[in-house]
Amino acid sequence: MDTLKEKFASLALPMRADVKAFIKEHGTHVLGSYTIEQVYQGMKGMIGMVTETSKLDPEEGIRFRGYSIPELREKLPRGKGGENLPEGIFYLLLTGELPAEEDAREVSNQWARRSHVPKHVLDMLDMLPQHTHPMTQFSMAILAMQTESVFAAAYRKGLHKNDYWDPMYEDVMNLIARLPRVAAYIYRKTYKNNVHIEPDPKLDWGANFSHMLGYDHPDMKALMRLYLTIHADHEGGNVSAHATHLVGSALSDAYLSLSSGMNGLAGPLHGLAAQEVARWILELKEKYKGVPSREQLAEHINQTLAEGKVVPGYGHAVLRKTDPRYIAQQEFAKAHLADDELFKIVQLIYEVTPEILKATGKIKNPWPNVDAHSGILLMHYGLTEYDFFTVLFGVSRAIGVLTSLLWDRALGAPIERPGSVTTEWMKAQVAKSKATA
Ligand code: CMX
Numbered sequence: 001m002d003t004l005k006e007k008f009a010s011l012a013l014p015m016r017a018d019v020k021a022f023i024k025e026h027g028t029h030v031l032g033s034y035t036i037e038q039v040y041q042g043m044k045g046m047i048g049m050v051t052e053t054s055k056l057d058p059e060e061g062i063r064f065r066g067y068s069i070p071e072l073r074e075k076l077p078r079g080k081g082g083e084n085l086p087e088g089i090f091y092l093l094l095t096g097e098l099p100a101e102e103d104a105r106e107v108s109n110q111w112a113r114r115s116h117v118p119k120h121v122l123d124m125l126d127m128l129p130q131h132t133h134p135m136t137q138f139s140m141a142i143l144a145m146q147t148e149s150v151f152a153a154a155y156r157k158g159l160h161k162n163d164y165w166d167p168m169y170e171d172v173m174n175l176i177a178r179l180p181r182v183a184a185y186i187y188r189k190t191y192k193n194n195v196h197i198e199p200d201p202k203l204d205w206g207a208n209f210s211h212m213l214g215y216d217h218p219d220m221k222a223l224m225r226l227y228l229t230i231h232a233d234h235e236g237g238n239v240s241a242h243a244t245h246l247v248g249s250a251l252s253d254a255y256l257s258l259s260s261g262m263n264g265l266a267g268p269l270h271g272l273a274a275q276e277v278a279r280w281i282l283e284l285k286e287k288y289k290g291v292p293s294r295e296q297l298a299e300h301i302n303q304t305l306a307e308g309k310v311v312p313g314y315g316h317a318v319l320r321k322t323d324p325r326y327i328a329q330q331e332f333a334k335a336h337l338a339d340d341e342l343f344k345i346v347q348l349i350y351e352v353t354p355e356i357l358k359a360t361g362k363i364k365n366p367w368p369n370v371d372a373h374s375g376i377l378l379m380h381y382g383l384t385e386y387d388f389f390t391v392l393f394g395v396s397r398a399i400g401v402l403t404s405l406l407w408d409r410a411l412g413a414p415i416e417r418p419g420s421v422t423t424e425w426m427k428a429q430v431a432k433s434k435a436t437a
Contacts, residue, residue: 002110004103005169007095012165012410019411036426043237044317048418049245051236052407053093053400061324062234064089065096069230069324077104079204079225081218083332086206086228086399087111090176093233093403112201112208114177121145122185126194134186134388135266139259141182146255148174155251164251165410171254172402179395180205184212191385209395213383219336220381224392226332227374230325231393233400237318239264240271240394244401245408249416254402261401262394268312271371271393276312278375278386280304281345291344297352305360313372314353316365322350325370329377342376 001009034046054064064072075098076088087107091099099107121144125137146152150170159167181199188196197212206225210216215224236245244261248254265271288296304311316323333343350368357366375389 003106004091004094004110005166008169008406008410009165011095012407016411036430039421039426042317049236049242049416050413051241051245051404052096053404054233054235056235056318058318058320061319061321064233065092067092067098069328072229073328076229077101079207079222081207082222083206083225084229085204085225086232086396087204089229089232090399090403093400094406108204110173111177111205112199114174115181115199117178117181117185118145118148120147121182125185125189130190133266134190134391135262135272135394137186137190138183138391138394139262139266141186142175142179142255142259142262145175145178145182146253146259149253149255150174151253152255155253161412164412165406168254168406168409172406175254175258176398176402179398180209180212183391183395184209186391187213187385187388191388215381215383217381220383223332223336223377223381226328227377227392228396228399230328231370231374231396233397233404235318236404238270239267240397241401241404244405245413246416248405248408249413251415254405257405258398258402261397265394265397266390269310271390271397273312273369273371274374274389274393275386277371278379278389280312281342281349281376282386285342285345291341291348294348294352297348298356301353301356305356311353311357313349314357314366314368315363316367316369319367319369320365322367323369323372326368326373329370329373333373333377333380337377337380340376340380342379346373346376 031047038044038046054062055066056062060068062069067075072089072092073084076084076092077099079085085104085108087104088099091097091103091107121141124144125141128137128140151164151167154163154167185196188194192214197214199208200211201208203211203221204225206228207221209228210221210224215221234241236242240261243264244257247260248257252260268276284292284297284300287300292300301311330347333340333346337343349372353368354366357363374393375386378384378389378392379386
């Protein structure tokens with residue numbers, strides 16, 4: 001058993017007993033109540049699941065195992081050339097403890113060793129039409145790798161429920177290890193004439209990913225580490241995390257569950273917004289032949305709203321302030337590409353957009369989210385094919401949703417099955433409570 005697996009077992013197995021005892025003693029404790037509006041409008045703010053890895057505060061933003069992004073930028077091990085290693089955030093999400101340099105290195109080594117992608121997965125990708133969206137390819141490739149699931153094989157053989165976590169650990173490690181190779185294959189096949197680049201086992205996970213994509217500039221490798229770290233997790237209720245958790249609750253293995261999560265991430269109101277932001281900014285730049293004036297930008301935003309579209313990269317279902325993931329990327333841009341024309345446009349959008357969104361009177365959060373910034377950083381280093389951006393998000397998000405899924409297995413999370421009602425039932429409830437009032 002590798003040392004991280006041993007550590008996980010030493011943490012998770014006692015916690016399983018602890019959670020059982022907690023439910024037994026306090027299971028009837030009432031947490032809150034909810035309204036008809038919440039039921040109709042996406043269950044916002046209703047507590048409906050437990051996610052150990054991270055917690056999102058509307059005002060402050062995400063905390064990974066209690067640590068904010070600025071704190072983690074100080075405390076997590078860094079890669080050669082700068083920025084935190086995503087291996088470190090994985091270790092933190094899995095164990096709740098900050099990794100030492102050698103802990104992150106051990107994760108790097110494990111992932112390098114486990115990264116082989118079976119040939120049939122690449123063959124399947126080769127057979128898809130050229131115009132297949134990269135996110136569709138990514139989700140299909142994850143599904144095609146399900147042939148390798150250690151959990152599915154062990155379950156078929158016969159597995160005691162107390163042991164589910166063990167093959168799940170193997171699936172989670174193998175799957176995360178394989179994702180950069182799969183994603184890079186999709187990128188090179190779709191945009192670089194099917195010319196592929198072999199992995200470099202001497203590089204850390206993020207730098208190797210950048211290398212396989214074809215980007216060896218040290219700053220791009222640093223950006224990739226930053227990108228893969230900050231997109232990793234956003235508590236359990238966001239669409240990609242919730243979909244992974246929900247599908248996994250039926251004991252679907254990590255491959256089946258993550259593929260579902262990625263299908264959710266591919267929606268324009270979630271991870272696809274990264275692509276939509278880039279498209280929107282390029283349209284803007286084309287329309288006004290460069291950096292627009294404040295008036296021109298306001299006109300473009302108002303036109304977007306008047307056409308009944310969303311301004312991509314702005315707003316959030318939980319956050320009520322500027323996303324700290326946006327700020328982390330803004331700091332990177334100020335340090336590395338302050339004169340970039342697209343960065344100047346992004347800064348201008350940040351100055352102009354919130355007031356216009358506030359003035360609509362209905363948008364609860366007028367501030368930028370993570371997707372408002374990510375694309376233009378990648379474009380600066382030459383990765384301009386914006387339909388691919390959400391795949392990068394997906395590689396990172398796998399870290400959070402799969403560590404959570406492993407905790408679900410270790411703690412014995414049950415199948416998820418919330419109740420649903422009809423509008424007729426809702427109206428009857430309101431009528432009943434009016435009658436008794
Ligand atoms: N542009 C225009 N309208 C917006 C808006 C935006 N950026 N954000 C919210 N609204 C609208 C909603 O569509 C809704 O309109 P209706 O009442 O006509 O249906 C109204 O404002 C109220 O919405 P809300 O409660 O403020 O926001 P929601 O929780 O419903 O939605 C989100 C959150 C992110 C889907 C929404 O803000 C949005 O569509 N933003 C743009 C897309 C985007 O950037 N998504 C990425 C989010 C981060 C991520 O998951 O990666």
